[in-house]
Amino acid sequence: MSVYSAEIRLETQGNDDIHDISEAVSERVEESGIKNGIVNVCVIGSTASVTTIENESGLRGDIKELLEELIPSSKDWRHNSTWDEGNGHAHLRASLIGPSLTIPFIDSKMTLGTWQQIVFIDSDVKPRSRRLIVQVIGE
Amino acid sequence: MSVYSAEIRLETQGNDDIHDISEAVSERVEESGIKNGIVNVCVIGSTASVTTIENESGLRGDIKELLEELIPSSKDWRHNSTWDEGNGHAHLRASLIGPSLTIPFIDSKMTLGTWQQIVFIDSDVKPRSRRLIVQVIGE
Amino acid sequence: MSVYSAEIRLETQGNDDIHDISEAVSERVEESGIKNGIVNVCVIGSTASVTTIENESGLRGDIKELLEELIPSSKDWRHNSTWDEGNGHAHLRASLIGPSLTIPFIDSKMTLGTWQQIVFIDSDVKPRSRRLIVQVIGE
Numbered sequence: 001m002s003v004y005s006a007e008i009r010l011e012t013q014g015n016d017d018i019h020d021i022s023e024a025v026s027e028r029v030e031e032s033g034i035k036n037g038i039v040n041v042c043v044i045g046s047t048a049s050v051t052t053i054e055n056e057s058g059l060r061g062d063i064k065e066l067l068e069e070l071i072p073s074s075k076d077w078r079h080n081s082t083w084d085e086g087n088g089h090a091h092l093r094a095s096l097i098g099p100s101l102t103i104p105f106i107d108s109k110m111t112l113g114t115w116q117q118i119v120f121i122d123s124d125v126k127p128r129s130r131r132l133i134v135q136v137i138g139e
Numbered sequence: 140m141s142v143y144s145a146e147i148r149l150e151t152q153g154n155d156d157i158h159d160i161s162e163a164v165s166e167r168v169e170e171s172g173i174k175n176g177i178v179n180v181c182v183i184g185s186t187a188s189v190t191t192i193e194n195e196s197g198l199r200g201d202i203k204e205l206l207e208e209l210i211p212s213s214k215d216w217r218h219n220s221t222w223d224e225g226n227g228h229a230h231l232r233a234s235l236i237g238p239s240l241t242i243p244f245i246d247s248k249m250t251l252g253t254w255q256q257i258v259f260i261d262s263d264v265k266p267r268s269r270r271l272i273v274q275v276i277g278e
Numbered sequence: 279m280s281v282y283s284a285e286i287r288l289e290t291q292g293n294d295d296i297h298d299i300s301e302a303v304s305e306r307v308e309e310s311g312i313k314n315g316i317v318n319v320c321v322i323g324s325t326a327s328v329t330t331i332e333n334e335s336g337l338r339g340d341i342k343e344l345l346e347e348l349i350p351s352s353k354d355w356r357h358n359s360t361w362d363e364g365n366g367h368a369h370l371r372a373s374l375i376g377p378s379l380t381i382p383f384i385d386s387k388m389t390l391g392t393w394q395q396i397v398f399i400d401s402d403v404k405p406r407s408r409r410l411i412v413q414v415i416g417e
Binding site for chain 2: 356358
């Protein structure tokens, strides 16, 4: 059993910018040399999240529309009075979806569906340089 | 330390069909022979999810009603123009709840509450044969 | 590789009472003596959840308001007819956010952002004594 730590770095545009990170995570699993186990992907920061979707443009648009309806960016969230960044909605979206995702892998291959991609959603209101930690554990 | 990989197979009805998989996960933990660790349960596919609920019929009805209110099945989601399956809402529901759940276990027993069951929610619009991967890690 | 099991105990007030447990989780990771790995934090019970937020009072207020809007406490949820506790909304809130969170750590330090805290949200309708299991795995 061993642990392999790696990172993914992304330049994002904000406003629910969605990045497919499946390939990047898959590469980290392969380079770990670990055959069977789990991989945990976790974003550093509280205005972005990780989940799986079928990564096609229609659905990416649907997610943005849904998040805007459920958690409006225009609402006068209290957080916007604490800091002058106007990203209260981004924090709420990120907390609801969650910052961390764990996926099994067998024979060095993640057990995801053909139309199931790991995506990073940056809900912040401006471009950001992001770091995600990829922790691979297994044997 | 070791890793034990197993599966759960389910025949589901779709439309937020909720299955209690606590017993199945518990069996996989026991047959692994691993005493202390974590178990990760992850669905293959992007229209179903895993979480915990108190598994009683009232609450199962409440979850279906809530998901229909927050993410209506009748709405003209963009995804429904990409593919002709009419399951855009199912993708969104699954991404929001999440495809993967990790639970600790001690002395081969998961540390869940008496009224806390692991459930698989199939949000797709038709019956499906589902596979979940159960990855047990520990010592 | 080894596994270290610990607990966090909390006295909570309910109604989306939010507790910052970052320090408590961090202490469990340090006392484990494990240098690199993942830590899983999981609540026992189905009316509370774990996620990350920037833990400041404005945002804590925003989360409470958002949960009340999306999943109203006043609604006549079916679960409230099953049991006479009036906490159907608490179950739904907890299932949506999720009971379990996994965070990587490197050199005994969790890889979280400066403004990213691990929080426990108790959505139940009365004060409770809560137990969370903290499972540390790594080498």
